[in-house]
Each structure stands twice: as C-alpha cells, then as structure tokens.
C-alpha cells in the first residue's frame with residue numbers, strides 16, 4: 001500500500017476559487033451563515049427565559065442572586081450610560097493600573113481590595129469598564145472567576161455537576177464576516193487579501209478607536225512545543241471570558257507567571273460593547289480586529305468566547321508558517337505504541353469527539369502545529385460541541401463537564417440544574433470548554449512524534465450542523481460549504497501555502513491519508529441518517545490497528561478512489577456509495593470535489609497524489 005507519492009509543485013499550488021456560487025453548505029466555519037449563531041429572540045429577557053426550564057417545585061421569585069440585584073431596565077440604562085461615558089472619555093490620559101507580578105502580592109492586594117472596596121463590577125459600573133478602573137483582576141483562579149461571574153453576570157449559574165453555565169448573548173457562534181485585519185505595508189504583501197479571503201481590511205486609526213474599551217487579565221501560553229511557545233495576554237470584561245481562556249490556553253505555573261515578561265500578543269475583548277458604526281470600515285456593530293504590527297486584537301459587539309480562541313488561532317496561522325511550521329485545524333491523539341493520528345476537519349465534523357478516544361492518549365482536540373520535530377497542541381483545553389451529548393456515547397467528555405468547565409448556551413432545569421443536552425432553545429452550537437487534563441488519558445505535555453495517519457473528516461451530503469432554522473431566510477436544511485484547509489475563516493496566508501506544507505510533510509514522513517465521512521449515509525440529510533458514531537469509531541480503530549491498510553479495496557466508479565469492502569463491526573452496505581439511496585450522481589461528484597477542495601485547493605490531482613482512501617463515502 002503506497003503511502004504518498006509524486007506531488008509536484010504544480011498540482012499543489014493550483015489556483016483556487018472560493019467564490020463558488022450555489023453550493024450547499026456541509027459543515028460550516030462561518031457560524032453566522034445560516035443563522036445558527038444568532039439567537040431567535042428579541043430581548044435579553046427572552047434570551048434568559050430560554051436558559052432555564054421550569055421545574056416543580058417552582059423556585060420562588062427573587063431567590064437567585066442576580067435577578068434580585070438589578071432590574072432589566074436598570075441594567076439597560078447602566079449599559080447605555082456606560083457606552084456613552086466611554087465614548088465621551090476617549091481623551092483620557094491614563095489607563096487602568098494593572099495589579100500584576102508576584103502572585104502573592106496580588107493575592108494580598110485582592111484581599112485588601114475585598115475589605116476596603118468591592119472588587120470591580122464589570123457589567124454595572126457607570127463608565128465603560130475599561131476606563132475608570134484602578135485595579136485589574138489578574139489571572140484569577142476558577143473559583144474566584146465563578147464568584148465574579150455569578151455575582152455580576154446575568155445568566156451565570158452552577159449546574160448539577162459543578163460546571164459554570166453561561167450565556168454568550170445574542171451571538172452564539174463566530175462572526176467571520178466581521179474579522180478585520182489592519183493592512184499596512186507588511187501585511188499588504190504577506191497576507192491573502194481580496195476575493196474569497198477571510199481577511200477584511202481596516203486601517204490603524206480605526207483599530208485604535210475600537211481598542212478604547214476593556215478588567216480581567218489572563219497571561220498564558222500557546223503551543224506546547226517549548227521552542228515555539230507564544231505568550232498571550234487576554235484582557236476581557238467578563239469573568240466568563242477569563243475562565244474560558246484559562247481553560248483553553250496553556251496555564252502557566254506560578255514561576256512562569258512571575259517571569260512572564262512582555263506578551264507576544266494581546267487580546268482586548270470588550271464584546272458586550274458594540275463598535276461604533278461611524279468608525280471607518282465598520283459595517284455592523286460587531287468587529288474582530290487584528291493588528292499584526294501592534295500584536296493586538298480587539299473584539300467588540302460579540303461575546304461568543306470562541307472568537308478569542310479562533311482569533312489566536314489566526315495569529316498562529318500567521319506566525320508558525322514563518323518558522324516553517326504547519327498550523328492545522330485538527331484534533332490529535334496517540335496510541336499506546338506511540339502512533340500519532342491527526343483528525344483534520346471543518347467545524348463540527350468530529351475532531352473533538354473522535355480524538356477523545358478512551359483507548360488512546362489525547363494530544364489535543366482542535367489546533368495543532370506540525371514542525372520538523374513532530375506535533376504539538378497549540379491549546380491547553382478542549383472545546384466540545386455538546387448538543388445531544390450522551391453519557392453512553394461520549395463518556396470522557398461527559399465526565400469532563402464538572403467544576404471549572406464553562407458550559408455555553410445550554411438549557412438546564414431551573415431547580416435541580418441538570419442540563420438538558422438535547423435542548424436547542426438557545427442555539428444548536430452549545431459548547432463545553434474544559435482544561436485538557438479533565439480528559440483522563442490526556443498526554444501531558446501535549447506533544448507527539450510525526451503522524452502516522454492523517455484522517456480527513458468530511459461531513460458528507462448536506463451537513464453536520466442542521467442550522468437553527470432561520471425565520472428570515474427559511475433555511476431548514478444543512479448546507480454544503482467549501483472551506484480551504486478545513487478552516488478558511490482562520491487562515492491568514494493563501495491556502496496553497498498550507499496545502500503545500502501538508503503535502504510535503506505527509507510525503508516526507510510517509511503518513512497515510514484517509515478520508516472519512518462522518519455525515520449522512522443512505523441518502524442526504526432529510527432522507528438518510530448520520531453515520532453512527534459507533535461505526536465511525538470502528539473504522540478509526542481499524543485504521544489504528546493497521547487492519548484497514550491491509551484490507552481488500554475496490555475502486556470507486558467515478559474517481560477511482562479505493563474503498564474497503566469490509567471493516568470489522570461496520571455494515572458493508574454503508575461503505576459503498578453504490579448501495580445507498582437514489583440521490584444523484586451529480587451530487588456524488590459534487591461532494592467529492594467539495595471535499596478535495598476543502599483540503600487542497602480544489603484540485604483532484606493533488607488529492608490522488610496524496611493517495612487518500614475513501615471510506616464510507618455515501619450519498
């Protein structure tokens with residue numbers, strides 16, 4: 001069985017057209033595309049009422065800390081005052097004083113703060129929270145952040161297993177069409193601009209206007225490879241955001257924190273404040289602005305925490321290729337014998353679910369670097385989709401939802417606080433963010449040797465993410481999407497640059513490529529059903545054991561790709577597209593090109609050159 005072969009420069013760097021019209025979306029990077037990211041309610045009160053389900057006996061009104069503190073009107077009024085105060089004070093001369101450095105001193109300062117003046121109240125101060133602070137809450141612990149969230153952030157509750165349930169507000173997914181990057185003389189030539197690019201330009205002045213807002217500070221690291229570790233500072237106004245990043249980035253030891261020094265990159269997240277529409281380049285009240293020269297990012301108008309995580313991923317997609325390191329939107333795990341597998345796929349295709357495998361060590365679930373030394377996780381935590389999460393099917397993830405974990409936009413029983421994972425009232429995109437060590441067989445440090453198998457996850461045939469049906473657009477079915485490098489929204493350079501590196505690394509290391517459909521079989525969404533997770537796991541087990549490499553294959557009719565005739569524990573009829581229901585040949589063709597395009601710039605040649613196997617690929 002050949003592993004990889006004759007990849008030429010030409011077929012790797014073929015031109016790409018990401019502007020295809022009329023394509024249906026399968027999995028979706030662009031979480032706002034199908035309204036999946038916007039909650040279908042008109043007011044904050046309606047949003048809050050979705051979060052809790054009534055239970056008997058009904059909890060008496062006023063017994064919750066938050067609901068009795070301020071009325072909705074008062075909160076709205078305060079927020080308006082805050083925004084106008086912040087707009088009026090753009091000329092201020094000094095910023096907040098950061099209490100940082102020696103963690104012991106910090107603790108003392110906080111203790112004093114507790115007695116003499118209340119710790120900062122992020123959402124209810126009269127002025128914009130960034131502007132009149134004298135203290136910044138620096139690298140608080142999860143317990144401290146819980147207290148802050150519960151006291152000051154409406155919609156924060158402790159669930160029956162100890163997780164912190166939060167609401168991200170009107171935006172429950174990323175807003176990729178609001179990601180702006182400052183265009184200067186360097187980025188102008190370096191980055192991918194123009195048609196199809198995720199990078200929308202803005203200038204330095206507009207960036208500085210948006211930067212004028214932000215109380216919690218996290219100093220943390222990205223990338224477990226010690227030689228390529230990046231120091232990041234996250235300045236945010238919500239305890240929920242601080243806890244989220246505490247979980248998602250690599251947590252420094254007290255010694256590392258003491259010697260932290262200057263961060264390599266800083267995020268200012270004031271997501272609860274809209275950006276000013278009169279600022280140049282702003283097309284909506286949401287803006288995620290990246291300034292590579294200043295090494296800063298500003299987030300306004302969205303409180304969806306994934307923006308910070310994926311914002312930093314974009315930064316890594318810029319910094320790492322400069323060091324000849326490939327950054328990948330992939331999960332990663334390692335067998336007992338040291339064999340590493342990458343799970344490369346678009347959002348929602350199963351990276352977190354499948355890399356969390358009780359029989360293997362988890363290296364990471366979403367963002368990795370592949371250098372000359374091997375693989376390393378960029379992050380210190382996992383971000384699992386939890387819609388329909390079940391204890392039987394995903395025990396390790398289920399058990400990770402405990403004290404310290406941030407649970408976003410889930411619905412729970414008002415009294416018992418048991419989460420109903422099937423409830424999509426707030427969004428389909430419910431999420432759990434937990435430190436990687438909450439998975440029992442996590443590999444720490446999160447690094448491994450070169451991958452033996454590169455598994456491309458494709459959610460075939462109309463989708464993994466049925467959109468929350470858009471009332472305006474009337475979208476009822478999942479849509480196919482094209483997304484270069486399985487994550488076009490996060491790449492910074494032209495996709496061919498990443499594709500060329502992947503092809504080269506796979507070839508050099510002799511990694512085998514596999515294509516697995518985690519989507520629909522027996523017909524498209526609506527007429528077939530999604531391939532059972534248990535079958536997908538069997539197929540993956542067969543890859544790891546080596547048995548699939550030695551299996552019998554037959555060539556698929558149209559593209560001549562190899563399909564195994566048998567996989568232990570998997571009904572053979574789901575392996576072959578010929579056996580499945582009617583949806584047309586065109587669709588089959590279409591989805592093949594889609595998936596190939598997703599990875600390697602839409603050229604079938606390259607796909608073949610990588611010798612990918614096609615496992616079950618059904619329409």
Ligand SMILES: Nc1ncnc2c1ncn2[C@@H]1O[C@H](COP(=O)(O)OP(=O)(O)OP(=O)(O)O)[C@@H](O)[C@H]1O
Pocket residue numbers: 345346347348349350351352353354365366383384385386387464518519530531532533534536
């Ligand atoms: N056959 C299958 N294989 C994988 N996942 C499946 C399958 N069937 C259903 N699912 C569900 O699909 C979802 C996959 O989500 P997951 O978090 O693993 O995606 P992801 O690739 O990590 O996406 P993201 O990058 O957005 O975090 C889970 O809710 C999982 O239970």
Ligand SMILES: O=C([O-])CC(=O)C(=O)O
Pocket residue numbers: 029031173174306307309310346347348366383
């Ligand atoms: O960033 C997010 O919103 C979640 C995620 O991992 C993805 O979409 O790929």
Ligand SMILES: [Ca+2]
Pocket residue numbers: 351352353365366383384385
């Ligand atoms: Ca995930």
Ligand SMILES: [Mn+2]
Pocket residue numbers: 329347366
């Ligand atoms: Mn992801």
